Amino acid sequence: MSATVPPKGCLTDAQLAELAAAAPGRAPEALARHLTSCDRCQARALFGSERAAGGPRKPIPQPPTLGRALLLAGLLLGAMGAFFWSVLKLAGR
């Protein structure tokens, strides 16, 4: 089927490229067999290279500034005040 030598260790970059270029179901069996059993080569095939442990991290969201937090608190208290004022009006007091 294929003249590719069965890999003893992990796949080379050229072998990974050969796998990626192969039509579905037509990949060299020895390479595909190694790929199914090797996490390292799967990661290399999927992501191009080995990723550092943990992978990329999302940046931690920054807390709002003090001014914005006070503005939000003021709007919240204002909305609550308007609500209770309208409740008192509806209650006829």
Ligand SMILES: [Zn+2]
């Ligand atoms: Zn491998």
